[in-house]
Amino acid sequence: MTHLAELLEQFEENATKLGATVHWARDAAEHNEIVYGLLRDHDVKKLVKSKSMLTEECHLNPFLEKHGIEVTDTDLGEWLVQLREEAPSHIVMPAIHIRKEEVGELFHTVLGTEKGASDPKYLAEAARNALRQKFMAADAGLTGVNFAIAETGGFVVCTNEGNADLGVSLPKLHIACMGIEKMIPKPEHLGVMLRLLARSATGQPITTYSSHFHGPRPGAELHIVLVDNGRSNLLASKEFHRSLNCIRCGACMNTCPVYRRSGGHSYGTTVPGPIGSILAPARDAEEHSTLPYACSLCGSCTDVCPVKIDLHHQLLTWRREIALQGYVSLDKTVPMKLAAALFRRPWLFRLAGRVARAVVPWLPRFMLYNPLNPWGRQRELPEFPRESFQQAYARRQKSSERGS
Amino acid sequence: MSSRDTILKAIRNSQREATPLPTLEQNWLRFDDPVAHFTTVLQSVGGKCIRVSSTTEIDEQLNLFPQFESASVRTSAVEGVGKPTVNIDSINDPHELENIDFAVLEGQIAVAENGAVWVTDKTLKHRVLYFIAQHLALVVRTSSVVNNMHEAYRQLSFESPRFGAFVSGPSKTADIEQSLVIGAHGPRSHIVFLVDDES
Numbered sequence: 234m235t236h237l238a239e240l241l242e243q244f245e246e247n248a249t250k251l252g253a254t255v256h257w258a259r260d261a262a263e264h265n266e267i268v269y270g271l272l273r274d275h276d277v278k279k280l281v282k283s284k285s286m287l288t289e290e291c292h293l294n295p296f297l298e299k300h301g302i303e304v305t306d307t308d309l310g311e312w313l314v315q316l317r318e319e320a321p322s323h324i325v326m327p328a329i330h331i332r333k334e335e336v337g338e339l340f341h342t343v344l345g346t347e348k349g350a351s352d353p354k355y356l357a358e359a360a361r362n363a364l365r366q367k368f369m370a371a372d373a374g375l376t377g378v379n380f381a382i383a384e385t386g387g388f389v390v391c392t393n394e395g396n397a398d399l400g401v402s403l404p405k406l407h408i409a410c411m412g413i414e415k416m417i418p419k420p421e422h423l424g425v426m427l428r429l430l431a432r433s434a435t436g437q438p439i440t441t442y443s444s445h446f447h448g449p450r451p452g453a454e455l456h457i458v459l460v461d462n463g464r465s466n467l468l469a470s471k472e473f474h475r476s477l478n479c480i481r482c483g484a485c486m487n488t489c490p491v492y493r494r495s496g497g498h499s500y501g502t503t504v505p506g507p508i509g510s511i512l513a514p515a516r517d518a519e520e521h522s523t524l525p526y527a528c529s530l531c532g533s534c535t536d537v538c539p540v541k542i543d544l545h546h547q548l549l550t551w552r553r554e555i556a557l558q559g560y561v562s563l564d565k566t567v568p569m570k571l572a573a574a575l576f577r578r579p580w581l582f583r584l585a586g587r588v589a590r591a592v593v594p595w596l597p598r599f600m601l602y603n604p605l606n607p608w609g610r611q612r613e614l615p616e617f618p619r620e621s622f623q624q625a626y627a628r629r630q631k632s633s634e635r636g637s
Numbered sequence: 638m639s640s641r642d643t644i645l646k647a648i649r650n651s652q653r654e655a656t657p658l659p660t661l662e663q664n665w666l667r668f669d670d671p672v673a674h675f676t677t678v679l680q681s682v683g684g685k686c687i688r689v690s691s692t693t694e695i696d697e698q699l700n701l702f703p704q705f706e707s708a709s710v711r712t713s714a715v716e717g718v719g720k721p722t723v724n725i726d727s728i729n730d731p732h733e734l735e736n737i738d739f740a741v742l743e744g745q746i747a748v749a750e751n752g753a754v755w756v757t758d759k760t761l762k763h764r765v766l767y768f769i770a771q772h773l774a775l776v777v778r779t780s781s782v783v784n785n786m787h788e789a790y791r792q793l794s795f796e797s798p799r800f801g802a803f804v805s806g807p808s809k810t811a812d813i814e815q816s817l818v819i820g821a822h823g824p825r826s827h828i829v830f831l832v833d834d835e836s
């Protein structure tokens with residue numbers, strides 16, 4: 234990362250030498266315009282895409298559809314999500330939130346498969362046949378990029394389904410979209426990276442297809458779009474620049490207790506989970522100000538991350554940052570201040586405890602369970618003990634002294 | 638300023654102290670019997686490895702596979718193997734390869750670490766064959782088996798425009814409720830023949 238500018242220049246030079254065209258996009262809008270421009274110039278009506286979280290981040294699909302281009306996501310999971318008009322809920326398994334019965338229903342409506350079918354093999358077969366026709370009919374293929382190699386000007390795309398290769402080996406136009414952080418210096422580094430990615434993502438020793446593209450196919454064109462979209466800002470940040478090392482393996486979300494309970498959609502961002510909660514506020518701290526607070530700081534993500542991003546520390550740092558920028562809402566700051574005042578004065582704390590124990594059990598319900606207490610919406614307060622821990626401890630000490 | 642220069646400038650402005658490149662000279666994973674390890678790993682990812690002494694034995698082995706027996710459209714890039722019905726070089730539009738049932742193609746390097754085989758379009762006119770055939774068999778020299786990815790990359794060069802891929806087993810998906818299904822978009826079966834004969 235500390236040589237990123239040189240690596241990008243070197244990549245551009247070498248890729249161009251191999252016959253590819255390199256484009257640069259500052260943000261999502263520019264990226265979408267470049268892709269659309271290419272498709273328009275080549276008179277493309279039907280585009281097949283393979284997994285690309287970047288185009289998801291840029292909201293490319295709706296943009297192209299508005300211009301009358303048919304876009305098909307060919308990764309089975311992404312296609313399911315697309316057919317349901319949803320967003321992916323996981324970066325490696327986009328459709329992890331859909332049950333097989335729901336897939337059966339969906340295919341019954343869209344593909345005319347048997348009603349009530351839920352056998353994954355049968356359903357995957359139906360999808361295979363439907364998507365084959367899409368591959369055959371496509372005028373262009375678009376892929377993401379897992380790693381780009383500065384020294385050779387090539388890039389690597391990893392899939393298990395073989396969809397990226399089918400998508401770009403048939404039509405005459407291949408567009409590859411990548412964030413600028415995907416650079417690695419030399420091809421030999423792939424030996425390590427491919428191993429890390431597959432192991433941490435799915436536990437395989439290597440992804441089934443790791444395809445290395447160097448220049449266009451004879452008689453075809455290859456365009457590479459390098460996208461910044463907030464990444465250079467992130468690089469400038471002292472605290473968060475390491476999050477750019479992310480290889481999007483998904484291990485941190487698989488292990489995250491909060492992600493596992495709430496699922497990917499609740500984050501409202503393209504990349505969910507721990508890493509998503511760091512990347513999203515970097516783009517818009519106000520809109521995503523609550524994400525870093527959802528974390529329990531258990532640190533499990535930091536343990537599993539194959540590229541050693543200190544995820545939970547960065548989440549904690551974001552909390553401070555968001556507080557400094559003033560995006561923490563009053564219902565959090567006011568009680569926090571009160572609590573701080575209370576905890577700083579032991580006598581007050583003891584007094585408050587005594588009063589609460591005496592008074593709260595006698596309070597009418599409307600005073601305890603009202604809009605000021607969202608916690609109580611689905612929960613009941615536990616029964617109050619008669620004495621505090623301190624009192625109980627003192628009593629125990631005394632009685633044991635007497636006993637000895 | 639162009640977007641290119643804006644981006645590069647932004648990156649340069651934020652450049653911190655350079656980290657040196659880590660060295661890859663390490664004692665990477667090695668196996669007592671790389672061929673045996675390759676065979677086991679390939680099996681674990683849904684493929685099959687068969688060792689033969691010369692290419693003339695391959696057809697005999699292929700006949701034992703129902704997917705080969707019943708294949709009506711076959712193609713091959715290996716001399717005298719695979720009973721081809723279609724000649725790859727006579728086809729110009731790759732779309733015409735849609736109906737290939739069985740393809741026998743060459744592989745350059747086999748990696749014991751992960752069961753992957755390196756394939757390229759150096760001598761193959763349509764690279765889509767690796768992905769579009771319903772069933773795939775790859776023919777690799779036994780002497781090209783390496784221990785790990787680092788040994789493999791040491792042999793590869795990327796100077797001319799070319800496509801290459803590590804392929805490890807048949808295509809697969811686990812996108813429907815995480816149940817593994819073999820045969821997603823690409824081949825439904827994957828056999829690797831290791832040939833001892835060097836000629």
Ligand code: SF4
Nearest residue numbers: 479480482483485538
């Ligand atoms: S932050 Fe680490 S664990 Fe999470 S997706 Fe990125 S590389 Fe994987």
